Amino acid sequence: MIRATRLLRAGHLNGGEIVDRVVLDHGDRHRRRTAMRGVGGIAFLLDLPDAAVLNDGDALVLENGRLVWVEAAPERLLEIRAPSEHALRRLIWHIGNRHIPAEIGPDAVWIAHDHVLAEMVRGLGGTAEPVDRPFRPEGGAYAGGHGHSHSHD
Incomplete structure (x- = not known):
């Protein structure tokens, strides 16, 4: 399973290719490691070095460099x-x-x-x-x- 190992904060996405998005409520936006599936179907393992609050507009960086957009539900x-x-x-x-x-x-x-x-x-x-x-x-x-x-x- 592909992993997301970095978090880019909103405003610092520097032109990466957004390939999917996850829509998460407040409780699900505080994570370090968990399996996720984007609304477009991409399955990945969120595997951050430390727990982080995923904010609306942030992006998760997949191992292949592509991005998964974070949206607050x-x-x-x-x-x-x-x-x-x-x-x-x-x-x-x-x-x-x-x-x-x-x-x-x-x-x-x-x-x-x-x-x-x-x-x-x-x-x-x-x-x-x-x-x-x-x-x-x-x-x-x-x-x-x-x-x-x-x-x-």
Whole structure:
């Protein structure tokens, strides 16, 4: 089975030939090693040196140099809005206090659909409307090799 051993970030695809694409939800976009099949039928083994978050628009480099495009699948989410910037910041704090993945935009926040959190948001004066769209949550303070390392040797 052909392997994909490298990840090219969106914007750094440098003209490679895209031969297929994989459509993955948020949970399936954090990988290191797994068998995959593109929507066009190409089967390959994702075999990265380290676990990585595969972002919408990235590409996986196959051993033969060809590329498989990564696309974020639409998911059922809650779009959370508030009547003011301060109210939205309060809602973000309450959501973050529950340690759940969240995508933060300039005037809305998206989280996985959860009726309990929807009621909490509404109880705090916000709106929580179901939407279907790709989910691109924040990576967290330690994502992507930035920030504090947990190695204290």
